[in-house]
Each structure stands twice: as C-alpha cells, then as structure tokens.
Amino acid sequence: MSARELVVLGTASQVPTRQRNHNGYVLRWDGEGILFDPGEGSQRQMLHAGVAAHDLTRICVTHFHGDHSLGLAGVIQRINLDRVPHEITAHYPASGQPYFERLRHATSYRETARLREEPVRGDGVIAATPAFTLEARRLSHPVDSYGYRLVEPDGRRMLRARLAELGVTGPDIGRLQREGSLRGITLDEVSAPRRGQRFAFVMDTRMCPAVPELAAGCDLLVIESTFQDQDAALAEEYGHLTAGQAAAVARDAGVRHLVLTHFSQRYPEPDGFAEQARAAGFTGELTVAADLTRVPVPRRA
Numbered sequence: 001m002s003a004r005e006l007v008v009l010g011t012a013s014q015v016p017t018r019q020r021n022h023n024g025y026v027l028r029w030d031g032e033g034i035l036f037d038p039g040e041g042s043q044r045q046m047l048h049a050g051v052a053a054h055d056l057t058r059i060c061v062t063h064f065h066g067d068h069s070l071g072l073a074g075v076i077q078r079i080n081l082d083r084v085p086h087e088i089t090a091h092y093p094a095s096g097q098p099y100f101e102r103l104r105h106a107t108s109y110r111e112t113a114r115l116r117e118e119p120v121r122g123d124g125v126i127a128a129t130p131a132f133t134l135e136a137r138r139l140s141h142p143v144d145s146y147g148y149r150l151v152e153p154d155g156r157r158m159l160r161a162r163l164a165e166l167g168v169t170g171p172d173i174g175r176l177q178r179e180g181s182l183r184g185i186t187l188d189e190v191s192a193p194r195r196g197q198r199f200a201f202v203m204d205t206r207m208c209p210a211v212p213e214l215a216a217g218c219d220l221l222v223i224e225s226t227f228q229d230q231d232a233a234l235a236e237e238y239g240h241l242t243a244g245q246a247a248a249v250a251r252d253a254g255v256r257h258l259v260l261t262h263f264s265q266r267y268p269e270p271d272g273f274a275e276q277a278r279a280a281g282f283t284g285e286l287t288v289a290a291d292l293t294r295v296p297v298p299r300r301a
C-alpha cells in the first residue's frame with residue numbers, strides 16, 4: 001500500500017446506482033487519513049476498502065447536499081464506537097453548522113472520541129502542520145461549497161554522488177540535513193531543491209476562479225465531472241462541471257494525475273468521460289474513478 005494514495009469509496013452524484021455508491025474519498029498522506037465528503041453508505045464502503053475509523057485524522061465536507069454529507073452520522077458514530085484515541089478535526093462550511101450538528105447527533109450514542117469542529121469561513125489556510133498546509137477556496141454552487149487543497153512544503157533532495165565524492169556517509173548525512181553544514185560542507189553543495197507535492201479536491205461547482213486556483217500544479221487532482229460535454233447547459237444550470245471542462249482545467253494547471261468522479265445517474269456506464277477528457281487536451285495520467293479504486297499519488301518528478 002502506498003503511503004500516499006486516494007481511496008475511492010463512492011463515485012455517484014445525487015442518486016446512487018447499482019454500481020456506484022454515494023460520494024466518499026479517503027486521502028492517505030503519510031500518517032494522516034483525510035475523509036472527504038462522506039455520502040450515505042461511506043461507513044460500509046470503508047469496510048470494503050480496508051479503511052478503519054482509526055485511520056482517520058480529518059474530515060472535510062465541501063457542502064451540505066446529501067450525497068456529500070449524509071454518511072457523516074454513521075462515520076462519526078463509528079469513530080466513537082471504535083474509541084479512536086486521537087483527536088479528529090472536521091472542516092465544513094460555517095453556514096452549514098446546523099446541518100453538521102444534526103448529523104453529528106442524529107441518534108443517541110456514547111461519545112468516547114474527540115471530534116474538533118473547525119468550520120470554514122472563507123478562503124485561505126485552514127490548517128497548518130509541519131507536513132502540509134490545508135487550504136480552502138469558495139466554489140460556485142447553489143449552496144455554500146468549498147474546495148480543498150493540500151500543499152507539502154518544499155524541501156531538498158540529497159545528491160548521492162556528490163555526498164560520496166565529498167566523503168559524507170552514514171549518520172553524517174542526517175546530521176548535515178539537520179544542521180545545514182558539516183566539516184565545511186554546506187547542505188546546498190550536496191542537495192537540490194525538491195518541490196513539495198500538491199493535492200486538490202474539487203466537488204460540486206460550475207466554472208469559477210477558484211477551480212484553477214485549487215488545481216494549480218497538482219500532482220493529484222480529484223474533480224467532479226457530473227455531466228458529459230453534450231450536457232454543458234445542464235451543468236451550468238445546476239452548478240457542475242463537464243468532463244471536458246474538468247480536463248481543460250487540469251491541462252492548463254499542469255496536473256500530473258487527473259481523477260474524474262461524481263457521475264450523474266443519467267450515464268449508466270462511464271463510457272465517454274475519458275474520451276472527452278483526452279479531447280480537451282489533457283495528456284497526463286487519467287483515472288475515471290470507480291468505487292473502491294485506489295490511486296497512488298504520483299512519485300515526485
């Protein structure tokens with residue numbers, strides 16, 4: 001199992017199908033497990049995917065339509081039933097506070113876990129850790145909706161040949177990384193800049209400035225493509241994207257791996273989504289998501 005991967009729990013939009021559960025996505029990022037948009041049935045899909053409640057560290061809800069949030073009640077109760085020992089942070093639009101509270105306390109259960117509520121009140125950084133920053137951007141949908149972007153800090157990549165040339169080996173490599181210099185050798189001499197990885201999650205929205213902002217330079221972009229291009233007028237009316245629009249964003253943003261998901265029930269099979277994405281000029285790695293798909297975050301270039 002990759003230390004950084006996307007686990008797809010469900011790929012349907014408003015109405016699930018025989019093949020597609022409501023939304024749900026878990027991003028494994030080293031020691032973090034971020035659950036995005038747990039729709040109805042997410043708890044069961046987690047079991048099928050081998051994702052435990054103990055794996056979760058954050059929950060991010062883009063907006064409070066049922067296919068993106070009705071699974072919260074079951075997931076939160078499972079977190080408590082399993083007595084998850086660490087704190088879990090929940091991010092969601094602040095305007096949806098009443099919905100979050102209703103889902104959190106939908107039925108009676110014994111609260112044993114620590115769930116910290118951090119409502120999103122506008123664009124910007126909503127969490128910062130030594131490993132990454134988590135940002136939110138307001139999208140364009142009939143209800144308040146936010147996309148999320150995870151950014152790893154830039155670092156440095158050690159140059160093995162240069163280390164060997166200068167005789168830096170074993171524990172001295174770590175010491176040089178920590179202290180910045182060793183025996184007159186600087187870190188800059190034996191390393192090169194390493195760009196931090198980037199991930200974005202973009203659900204229910206029509207085209208708006210936040211979409212390319214979230215996608216910019218992403219190694220992995222998960223984005224809705226509710227409609228196919230021939231139904232672009234419907235996509236605009238209901239606040240959604242088409243496969244071609246999503247792919248064009250990824251193309252212009254330099255996305256390395258594009259994951260299309262959140263498909264309308266009007267398309268019984270995913271035929272056509274990949275073709276329209278390629279027709280839009282996206283040449284990177286492409287996944288038309290299916291339930292229980294696992295998508296590794298691409299290795300650093």
